Amino acid sequence: MEVNxxxxxxxxxxxxxxxxxxxxxxxxxxxxxxxxxxxxxxxKKRPGRLQVITEKGVTMLYNLxxxxxxxxxxxxxxxxxxxxxxxxxxxxxxxxxxxxxxxSDVSTTLTWALMTSxxxxxxxxxxxxxxxxxxxYINPLNIVSDIAQxxxxxxxxxxxxxxxxVLMSILYTGLAGLSSLVVGAVRxxxxxxxxxxxxxxxxxxxxxxxxxxxxxxIFGAVFAAxxxxxxxxxxxxxxxxxxLEVGIPAVLSLYFDIFSxxxxxxxxxxxxxxxxxxxxxxxxxxx
Amino acid sequence: xxxxxxVTQFESLVGVNPWTALFTFCNMIITFLxxxxxxxxPVKKMIDERQKEIDDMYAAAEESKTxxxxxxxxxxxxxxxxxxxxDEILRDAVSRARKRExxxxxxxxxxxxxxxxxxxxxxxxxxxxxxxxxxxxxxxISVSIAEAVVEREITEADHQRLVEEFIGKLGxxxx
Numbered sequence: 267m268e269v270n271x272x273x274x275x276x277x278x279x280x281x282x283x284x285x286x287x288x289x290x291x292x293x294x295x296x297x298x299x300x301x302x303x304x305x306x307x308x309x310k311k312r313p314g315r316l317q318v319i320t321e322k323g324v325t326m327l328y329n330l331x332x333x334x335x336x337x338x339x340x341x342x343x344x345x346x347x348x349x350x351x352x353x354x355x356x357x358x359x360x361x362x363x364x365x366x367x368x369x370s371d372v373s374t375t376l377t378w379a380l381m382t383s384x385x386x387x388x389x390x391x392x393x394x395x396x397x398x399x400x401x402x403y404i405n406p407l408n409i410v411s412d413i414a415q416x417x418x419x420x421x422x423x424x425x426x427x428x429x430x431x432v433l434m435s436i437l438y439t440g441l442a443g444l445s446s447l448v449v450g451a452v453r454x455x456x457x458x459x460x461x462x463x464x465x466x467x468x469x470x471x472x473x474x475x476x477x478x479x480x481x482x483x484i485f486g487a488v489f490a491a492x493x494x495x496x497x498x499x500x501x502x503x504x505x506x507x508x509x510l511e512v513g514i515p516a517v518l519s520l521y522f523d524i525f526s527x528x529x530x531x532x533x534x535x536x537x538x539x540x541x542x543x544x545x546x547x548x549x550x551x552x553x
Numbered sequence: 554x555x556x557x558x559x560v561t562q563f564e565s566l567v568g569v570n571p572w573t574a575l576f577t578f579c580n581m582i583i584t585f586l587x588x589x590x591x592x593x594x595p596v597k598k599m600i601d602e603r604q605k606e607i608d609d610m611y612a613a614a615e616e617s618k619t620x621x622x623x624x625x626x627x628x629x630x631x632x633x634x635x636x637x638x639x640d641e642i643l644r645d646a647v648s649r650a651r652k653r654e655x656x657x658x659x660x661x662x663x664x665x666x667x668x669x670x671x672x673x674x675x676x677x678x679x680x681x682x683x684x685x686x687x688x689x690x691x692x693x694i695s696v697s698i699a700e701a702v703v704e705r706e707i708t709e710a711d712h713q714r715l716v717e718e719f720i721g722k723l724g725x726x727x728x
Binding site for chain 1: 562563564565566567568569570571572573574576577578580581583584585587588589591592593594595596597600602603606
């Protein structure tokens with residue numbers, strides 16, 4: 267098993283112009299814009315089901331931004347929303363299996379983090395003047411914190427998504443090994459063992475359904491599946507069936523790909539909101 | 554030199570590719586602008602418009618409710634006024650009717666009394682007239698009877714005297 271960075275699709279003069287990440291992020295952009303255009307057209311005063319859901323989502327975003335940044339910063343919502351959706355989309359696109367998650371590339375997350383930083387600096391200069399902005403750096407620790415801020419944001423997001431992906435591929439590799447071990451053991455010991463395994467699986471399934479015990483059902487299903495895989499391999503229908511890769515990865519993928527992606531998108535957007543919100547205080551308290 | 558990299562070529566796991574960063578930046582800006590134009594602005598506008606419409610409706614409803622309450626109060630006031638007026642008119646009418654009644658009764662009584670007095674006077678007059686007629690009748694009858702009885706033995710003067718005496722006696726007994 268190898269853990270690699272994004273694939274390189276186009277190289278000019280040794281520069282990696284187009285990589286897997288570029289394609290993934292472009293795809294996410296196209297999908298998001300298409301979805302946004304689709305959801306935002308034909309709005310009616312008496313909304314249909316889809317419009318209600320859209321409005322609910324937009325309202326939730328506006329409420330989140332207003333709660334975090336204050337009512338005067340509600341106009342930041344489209345940027346925060348775009349960031350949140352790009353982040354979550356960039357994480358989820360990795361689940362297609364064709365593209366790699368755009369967010370498991372530091373280039374992506376660092377770009378977004380730097381955009382946040384530049385917004386913060388821009389807002390600070392706009393609201394309190396260049397002099398006050400530069401005055402802030404009399405304390406050299408502020409320079410360190412301004413550098414650390416985007417780096418920590420970028421690596422937090424990148425690390426979580428990349429780590430999840432790595433863990434998933436390790437899991438797949440491990441399960442494939444285990445699967446070939448178990449199925450191989452059943453297969454190479456003659457038809458009797460296969461039959462016994464199948465029978466045991468069937469019995470466990472039956473008892474599980476009668477007593478309504480989920481554990482028995484699962485074990486029965488695994489036994490039966492192993493027996494079936496062994497039989498198919500024996501008959502030469504398929505080469506090696508990594509049968510144990512079914513099930514467990516789905517549950518873990520739910521956490522590592524969907525939950526983790528959502529959490530990181532939320533964390534990234536929340537941090538952006540907090541930093542930018544601090545740089546844009548209500549007009550009454552501005553100097 | 555342009556190289557369509559083989560698929561087996563990978564970037565390092567942790568590394569920043571400025572080209573990827575540039576594309577990501579552009580994609581982010583495009584996503585932001587398009588979502589803002591096509592999703593956030595129209596949806597927010599729609600929500601705000603609807604909210605405004607609802608607020609307006611509530612305000613209008615509140616207004617008409619107040620107007621209705623005012624109307625009802627006015628109406629009730631008018632009603633009570635009318636009721637008071639009606640009572641006043643009724644009281645007035647009753648008192649006037651009573652007054653008129655007593656007047657009429659009194660008038661009737663006095664009329665009746667006057668008629669009675671006149672009738673009594675008439676009766677007395679008639680009685681007197683009748684009495685005189687009777688007197689004359691009786692005197693002439695007496696004369697004729699006396700003439701028949703006496704047959705010229707008394708003079709006209711005696712005759713007249715006798716009659717008057719007789720009538721005087723009659724009047725005395727009659728009274």
